[in-house]
Amino acid sequence: MTLKVALIQMNISFGNPEANYEKVRTKCKEASEKNVDVIVLPELWTTGYDLTRLDEIADVNGEKSYSFIAELAKDYNVSIVGGSIPKETDKGITNTLFVVNRKGEFVSEYSKAHLFRLMDEEKYLTEGNDEGSFILENIKSAGVICYDIRFPEWIRTHMLDQTKVLYVVAEWPKPRIDHWRALLISRAIENQCFVVACNRVGTDPKNEFGGHSLIVGPWGEVIVEAEDKETILYGEFNPEEVDKVRETIPIFTDRRPDLYKL
Numbered sequence: 640m641t642l643k644v645a646l647i648q649m650n651i652s653f654g655n656p657e658a659n660y661e662k663v664r665t666k667c668k669e670a671s672e673k674n675v676d677v678i679v680l681p682e683l684w685t686t687g688y689d690l691t692r693l694d695e696i697a698d699v700n701g702e703k704s705y706s707f708i709a710e711l712a713k714d715y716n717v718s719i720v721g722g723s724i725p726k727e728t729d730k731g732i733t734n735t736l737f738v739v740n741r742k743g744e745f746v747s748e749y750s751k752a753h754l755f756r757l758m759d760e761e762k763y764l765t766e767g768n769d770e771g772s773f774i775l776e777n778i779k780s781a782g783v784i785c786y787d788i789r790f791p792e793w794i795r796t797h798m799l800d801q802t803k804v805l806y807v808v809a810e811w812p813k814p815r816i817d818h819w820r821a822l823l824i825s826r827a828i829e830n831q832c833f834v835v836a837c838n839r840v841g842t843d844p845k846n847e848f849g850g851h852s853l854i855v856g857p858w859g860e861v862i863v864e865a866e867d868k869e870t871i872l873y874g875e876f877n878p879e880e881v882d883k884v885r886e887t888i889p890i891f892t893d894r895r896p897d898l899y900k901l
């Protein structure tokens with residue numbers, strides 16, 4: 640079975656949720672016309688990194704964004720890895736990814752575990768403490784957020800249970816786009832999984848973002864890759880290929896956790 644995915648590599652209107660909702664609505668409609676199974680959005684797509692105004696513009700309990708995405712999923716008969724949004728909770732504002740299926744039903748949510756100091760996240764956001772594993776389109780999957788990919792032990796934690804697809808949603812700046820590519824390819828090779836990674840483009844007052852959304856296969860091959868312009872990146876792959884790679888080089892059998900200081 641092949642999985643058809645669409646990655647919405649968009650510019651994000653700084654601190655302007657209404658403009659971003661409208662853009663996401665248009666892009667999801669366009670992607671759904673290609674009969675994709677899964678649509679993926681970038682990190683903090685409702686607000687961008689307008690962190691100093693999160694008290695005003697974060698989504699209370701994530702309710703508005705969640706219903707918006709659930710409605711789109713139902714209308715267009717598509718599963719959605721809904722990027723992430725700033726979610727106002729009792730414990731603070733989290734950078735939260737949520738996933739809905741084709742019926743618009745809630746599948747899972749995950750709050751970014753590693754906050755990125757270089758972009759002041761730790762001053763305005765509260766870190767998550769739970770894993771991002773879920774089943775989507777009958778495939779064992781996981782979703783993490785941007786800086787999380789620099790922590791191979793965290794990604795490995797998600798991969799120990801036959802997970803086949805890792806979704807990554809990001810706002811990754813252009814000056815480190817080589818890291819983005821290298822880290823994603825490394826995570827795919829070392830975990831023998833598909834990596835489906837959606838970045839944003841454009842600028843905000845402090846950063847220029849690098850795009851290069853991509854899909855990597857379990858041998859580390861780049862299946863499709865965007866440039867640094869706004870686009871919808873389409874890709875198709877068979878998640879079962881993971882099993883062949885894991886049989887050929889059985890790293891999950893050969894690993895020696897008894898030796899590792901983790």
Ligand SMILES: NC(=O)CCC(=O)C(=O)O
Nearest residue numbers: 755785786810811812815
């Ligand atoms: N939004 C992010 O987490 C950015 C991470 C990043 O740029 C990095 O170099 O890591």
